[in-house]
Amino acid sequence: MAxxxxxxxxxxxxxxxxxxxxxxxxxxxxxxxxxxxxxxxxGRSYGDSALPPPSSREVLGTRLADRILSFDPASGRLxxxxxxxxxxxxxxxxxxxxxxPVTPGTQFVTxxxxxxxxxxxxxxxxxxxxxxxxxxxVRLRVADGRILEVTRESHPDLxxxxxxxxxxxxxxxxxxxxxxxxxxxxxYAESRRIADIDEFLAALAEYExxxxxxxxxxxxSRGRKMGRGILDGGRWATAAExxxxxxxxxxxxxxxxxxxxxxxxxxxxxxxxxxxxxxHLAKEKKGLRHPDSFFYPLDMIRHWNRIYxxxxxxxxxxxxxxxxxxxxxxRFLEALTAMGGASFLCVIKSCGPESKGTLSFPRRGxxxxxxxxxxxxxxxxxxALNRVLLDEGGRIYLAKDTFTRAEDFRRMDPRLExxxxxxxxxxPERKLRSAQSVRLFGDPE
Amino acid sequence: xxxxxxxxxxGMGRAIARLLAERGDQVxxxxxxxEELARTSADLQxxxxxxxxxxxxxxxxADPSTFAAALDAAEADLGDVECVVVTAAIFATQDTLEEDxxxxxxxxxxxxxxxxxxxxxxxxxLLQRGGGTLCVFSSVAGDRGRKPVVLYGAAKxxxxxxxxGLDHRHxxxxxxxxxxxxxxxxxxxxxxxxPPPFAGEPVAVAASVVRAIDRGTPVVYAPGIWRLxxxxxxxxxxxxxxxVGF
Numbered sequence: 279m280a281x282x283x284x285x286x287x288x289x290x291x292x293x294x295x296x297x298x299x300x301x302x303x304x305x306x307x308x309x310x311x312x313x314x315x316x317x318x319x320x321g322r323s324y325g326d327s328a329l330p331p332p333s334s335r336e337v338l339g340t341r342l343a344d345r346i347l348s349f350d351p352a353s354g355r356l357x358x359x360x361x362x363x364x365x366x367x368x369x370x371x372x373x374x375x376x377x378x379p380v381t382p383g384t385q386f387v388t389x390x391x392x393x394x395x396x397x398x399x400x401x402x403x404x405x406x407x408x409x410x411x412x413x414x415x416v417r418l419r420v421a422d423g424r425i426l427e428v429t430r431e432s433h434p435d436l437x438x439x440x441x442x443x444x445x446x447x448x449x450x451x452x453x454x455x456x457x458x459x460x461x462x463x464x465x466y467a468e469s470r471r472i473a474d475i476d477e478f479l480a481a482l483a484e485y486e487x488x489x490x491x492x493x494x495x496x497x498x499s500r501g502r503k504m505g506r507g508i509l510d511g512g513r514w515a516t517a518a519e520x521x522x523x524x525x526x527x528x529x530x531x532x533x534x535x536x537x538x539x540x541x542x543x544x545x546x547x548x549x550x551x552x553x554x555x556x557x558h559l560a561k562e563k564k565g566l567r568h569p570d571s572f573f574y575p576l577d578m579i580r581h582w583n584r585i586y587x588x589x590x591x592x593x594x595x596x597x598x599x600x601x602x603x604x605x606x607x608x609r610f611l612e613a614l615t616a617m618g619g620a621s622f623l624c625v626i627k628s629c630g631p632e633s634k635g636t637l638s639f640p641r642r643g644x645x646x647x648x649x650x651x652x653x654x655x656x657x658x659x660x661x662a663l664n665r666v667l668l669d670e671g672g673r674i675y676l677a678k679d680t681f682t683r684a685e686d687f688r689r690m691d692p693r694l695e696x697x698x699x700x701x702x703x704x705x706p707e708r709k710l711r712s713a714q715s716v717r718l719f720g721d722p723e
Numbered sequence: 724x725x726x727x728x729x730x731x732x733x734g735m736g737r738a739i740a741r742l743l744a745e746r747g748d749q750v751x752x753x754x755x756x757x758e759e760l761a762r763t764s765a766d767l768q769x770x771x772x773x774x775x776x777x778x779x780x781x782x783x784x785a786d787p788s789t790f791a792a793a794l795d796a797a798e799a800d801l802g803d804v805e806c807v808v809v810t811a812a813i814f815a816t817q818d819t820l821e822e823d824x825x826x827x828x829x830x831x832x833x834x835x836x837x838x839x840x841x842x843x844x845x846x847x848x849l850l851q852r853g854g855g856t857l858c859v860f861s862s863v864a865g866d867r868g869r870k871p872v873v874l875y876g877a878a879k880x881x882x883x884x885x886x887x888g889l890d891h892r893h894x895x896x897x898x899x900x901x902x903x904x905x906x907x908x909x910x911x912x913x914x915x916x917x918p919p920p921f922a923g924e925p926v927a928v929a930a931s932v933v934r935a936i937d938r939g940t941p942v943v944y945a946p947g948i949w950r951l952x953x954x955x956x957x958x959x960x961x962x963x964x965x966x967v968g969f
Contacts, residue, residue: 302914303909303911303914304911304914305733305910305911306911342910342911342914345765345766346765346766346769347765347766348769349768349774351774359762370745374772
């Protein structure tokens, strides 16, 4: 066994683009957070949000601090340590009829991370964001060492800056929220194969009758087929629809090792996308779906990020505001397909109104997310996409970002000023920072 | 099953307690800090399918005078204690211990003497009720004297030895003694150390320990691969052990 230190270790986000550094795990966040510059949950943010700044090289890993501190079966009110994973929460409580009010597309996230990224999900159009719309309280260790119970009433500025604040306002130690009662553990879902972008946008609007909606688009197809894909909508099945059928355990195979970089190329991506499209042979499908396959299709293959190889990848997720309308989305997709960033997966959905989280990502409009392998041209591609996005008045999602330039981010998100003002009050010296905040917010290294 | 666990607030003890609570076993937790015990009790209650409250009592491995009262409290709460699990112990690297004699003395006393004294309390109680299970965490470090774990390993070797003797002496009386020998497991105890190959996750280790408790398996390596690793290490000649770093 070796001692403390870097030992040449690197630490990376889900996109596998690493920096020198390591994570120190602790079950006792209150003790361990005293000197830490940043907390990190399960490391599912794609970019550098949960990576240490260059001068520190160490982050506090929270995933062992995962106790449920209170749960009231009558009201669904839950208080837990920040490292509790959504996977564990679902494993324990889905069968018993409770579900998180908002879930992202993976359950391998911690409650603390969900607040820090103010995550949204397939139900954003009706439910908003996890932190700013549903979290009741966060227990926060702020930069001066104090530990505060922060609610929207007690410290409104700090609360809303923390929701979506990427862990930069303080270490999130505990989270309290109300879980939703669900009528059965099954999902009733409908899905539709969609031929082009106009049909897609119309169907997205039509599917808003469902609380959960998400679409996948083949963003390699151009011209007439541009924007073809599959749209999924769902709601919790009623007890009568679900019957007494218990949830089976879904197997989750793992990608055992890093794929060589050549595995993912334009050809394989195109083949995958075509296959995925035609796998949905029927125009429309209806029926019961396992919640794991509905909410977390990517979780079924553990370590799927390894298919992008050692060079890693980034996810580009942006929201195109409603004002830009159909044409804005089409302009963006045209630019994207013209630049040809081979993407296995491209996800599209409508967002509801903007939440109060100071830097919370979603706003009314259409959000598009795509994976881009990290290659020599990736920076240029992201720059180009950001130029298109800036013209539409949209913005990117910090939890996904690795390549956006500080000046571009500032133009996209004027709310940054307000966020920095809150940090000026609580952490004027910028004790709490990340690789991302150094890159994008001008924090000291 | 009714189980008392010393060390349930952290690491592998926590994982085992959760697994037991989740399948409906009645659990009682023993530990040093009241606040930590309360948090763990609440967590276990949430894990229990019937939302059963979980009792707790103070028990400090550094202070044997707390042992009897703690076990009394467990008996009072559970009605009858059928199984006692001991995961509590302290850890320090060989380098740290070599620089700090007080710490060395403390580690040897807690991990060997006091753990054995605690087990003796349990032995009497279990034998009195006609048998039961005593499951204690030793370590692969106790299998052979090795450079990185000279002192820690010595205490664990003594503990493993004691547990083996106990098994031989009282198996016929219905006492099931289970010696758990974890390899490197990624818990708070090993935080800051670089995980070697075959490092285990607490949840997986807990699952194999609970299986051993159910079956009465006397020795458990966790993860299982460590049985093989230690077999090889124990077979290596001394001149090699003097050269290698493990």
